[in-house]
Amino acid sequence: MNKGKITKVSGPLIEASGLSDANIYDVVEVSKDKLIGEIIEMRGDVASIQVYEETTGIGPGDEVVTTGHPLSVELGPGMLEKMYDGIQRPLEKLQDLAGEFLKRGVTSTALDREKTWEFNPTASVSDKVEAGDILGEVEETSVITHKIMVPIGVSGTIKDIKAGEFTVDETIAIIETEDGDKEVSMLQKWPVRQARPSTRKIDPDEPLITGQRVIDTFFPVAKGGTAAIPGPFGSGKTVVQHQIAKFADADIVIYVGCGERGNEMTDVLNEFPELIDPKTGESIMKRTVLIANTSNMPVAAREASIYTGVTLAEYFRDMGYHVALMGDSTSRWAEALREISGRLEEMPAEEGYPAYLPSRIAGFYERAGYVNTLSGTEGSVTLIGAVSPAGGDFSEPVTENTKRFVNVFLALDKELAYSRHYPAINWMNSYSGYIPLLKNYYDMRLDGDLPDLRIKYLDLLHKEAKLNEIVMLVGEDVLPDEERLVLEICRVVKVGFLQQNAFNPIDTFVPLEKQFEMLKTIDNLYERGKEALKLKIPISVIKNNKLYGKVINMKYDIENENLKKFVSLNNEINDFYVELASTYGDVE
Incomplete structure (x- = not known):
């Protein structure tokens, strides 16, 4: 733990001195309100910190305390059917604590520490296990079985494993490692900016069936693939993503509302519990996680929400599930990068975006993939990001750079939308690069070419x-x-x-x-x-x-x-x- 003092406040960005022992991306607590922040730049003992809550009333001299840990998410049973904010605070729990209007400094653990889960071991005492191996199962919802894995970095022999009802932080197994006994619970933590490991990536050769003809037949997205849905205001980006989220044949859906209007997320929250999954007959929420960081929430949390979502997706992928993540929209995320970069006084690049915008976009989409997991199964993360170019200009930096790193481009057309043609995907400007990889699938599944x-x-x-x-x-x-x-x-x-x-x-x-x-x-x-x-x-x-x-x-x-x-x-x-x-x- 390291303490410092605030020397400058610039909106969501603050500077604090006296933090020479801190590390980049460490989480800090700001002022007596203990607002959550993250170090994004270090110059000597001066740290630049993006704060994930409103900074009104904070000034020079207020204390900053580092936690010594990077921004991480909690992983374990209880994530499905939940709605989180951009840094994985459960909004329903925050409402119980603070009422309809959230107050600064109000926080809660992402996973309920009091609820118990029935743990059924699938591994036995004396079994040798490696990171990612399955220890047992929990029936999280009626349609999804949550698989409890050996934490990354742990390997050895199972010394003890229990069956029964446990909370997420109670010990369910003890693994004897070279460094001593390691107690394992159902709760894991993982830094959001670091991709979870896998054995290897394999070519995506199976389409993500969405039920939308223009996508599945003309511009298919592969499981483990990447897609962008660019379009001007009113062209139906959110509607297309909603349709994909509702009907795609993914096992798990992560929907990230990044900087979009609050009424759109309200629609999602109201609609999804009422939607019946055609495959299971149950509510679609039983296999869905919602992350809401609307346009009126702090801009810094918008930048984190995308990483929070993809980390949850990778965790379910490691269980052997196929996960579809909807990012709505990555333009708002890029705008958050631009605002923070401006406050850091970095040299701006095209249209004021930071020079590292392409690498950040690439880093996000690179976390998609169809992989062999550490447990020996196959799983995938499909990333589908909406892009909102100002004035519908597809030559602006976010759209152009996204186009470089995705294999499916579903260009929405305002004129088609205004003529009531939905989905308003313009077949002249769209493309898919997965056709050659999917040909064998079509040959086996369909009677014809x-x-x-x-x-x-x-x-x-x-x-x-x-x-x-x-x-x-x-x-x-x-x-x-x-x-x-x-x-x-x-x-x-x-x-x-x-x-x-x-x-x-x-x-x-x-x-x-x-x-x-x-x-x-x-x-x-x-x-x-x-x-x-x-x-x-x-x-x-x-x-x-x-x-x-x-x-x-x-x-x-x-x-x-x-x-x-x-x-x-x-x-x-x-x-x-x-x-x-x-x-x-x-x-x-």
């Missing part, structure tokens, strides 16, 4: 964009029938496939098999239309409104579990063109 079909229709959509420029100048009638057919099929793709209704019980989540059947049906419609054009059938006859309407409405009319209906729909398409052939020629 989805990657080739995807390329075909992305090319058509790009061709349609060029044709629309001509149509705007001289009208559609001047185009040859082949190109008018392209326009019509692309309308079917956009309205019947890419556009999705979150309020329709059938359309809100679509399994990959149905997505593929839908796209194959559209492709059948297109190919039969091209054959009809060869027989000189007029485009006005080919564009049968009733038939095209049925194809567009198949997303509502065909249930997710009743894919056999696609057979009859395709038969109806074929029969229609065969009937045309009786007048214009054979169409096989």
Whole structure:
């Protein structure tokens, strides 16, 4: 423990002298209120400290005490179904302590020290264990089993292990190590700025199924992958992340509200407990952790919230779970970096952001991955970050640097959102780099070649964009029938496939098999239309409104579990063109 005195206060940043024995990233207690802070710069015995609470009333001469430990999170049973702030203080507990309006200095342990958990050992006395090995299990919720692991840095022989009900800080096992006996509880701590270790990273070869057609079919995200969702205000970033959080086939969801509006986090808090997980029939909160650091909370905690979230994700990954983390939004996190950097009087780079912005963004996304865990299982952390470029300018520093370090870019379009096209993901500017890695998965799971079909229709959509420029100048009638057919099929793709209704019980989540059947049906419609054009059938006859309407409405009319209906729909398409052939020629 080291004590110093405050010499300067600049908003959330303070300077304190007399801390020569302190270390960078040490947590400190500031003033008699014991506000939580973190050392982010050392110059001699003068420490620059970012304070995670309001600093009003603090002045030179107030005392600062170091704890000697870096900013860490508590890991153990009791994290799921909780809502924390950016430094893992449980907001529900803080409300009990301070009421509706939080007071400075009010804090609480992240995990309940009084609640007991039923611990069932899976290891035995005399077993040799290494860091990350599973000692036993706790049923944390009705859908998630919490696996108690040997702490990182501990290895040896189990001398004693108990079964029964324990609090998180009671000893459940004793491990005999080279340095003596080590008592192990269900509670672990880990510094948030340090990635948890794994055996090795492996290529992500399985998609994170979100149920959103434009993502799963056209721009898939791999389990253990990285994705960015940039878009201007009102384009639906939060809505897309909500949909992914609700329906993605991840075992655990960590949702980090970083600097967003309080009403959005209120919506999350109100909606998620009422949502039923289609896989388990239970509330989705039973596999979710919420971290809320809204725009009216201290800016310094915003910078920590992203690291808090990814550390929790890595912990569940180490148990062998697949975790999806939503960061909403990393732009607010970058703005917090910019503000703190400015107060540190560092040399600004582009648009005032610190010169180390790219390395911080890279460091965050590098913590994603599909890994072999220390316990010998496989787990993954998928990082999906929203980006909020000012004015929708994708060339600004946060978006540009994020683009360098992610493999999926889901560019949202304000015009699509205003035209009620949701998800408002612009297929012209988006991309996914995971297609080659996922091809084997598609080949094994689907009866057909989805990657080739995807390329075909992305090319058509790009061709349609060029044709629309001509149509705007001289009208559609001047185009040859082949190109008018392209326009019509692309309308079917956009309205019947890419556009999705979150309020329709059938359309809100679509399994990959149905997505593929839908796209194959559209492709059948297109190919039969091209054959009809060869027989000189007029485009006005080919564009049968009733038939095209049925194809567009198949997303509502065909249930997710009743894919056999696609057979009859395709038969109806074929029969229609065969009937045309009786007048214009054979169409096989």
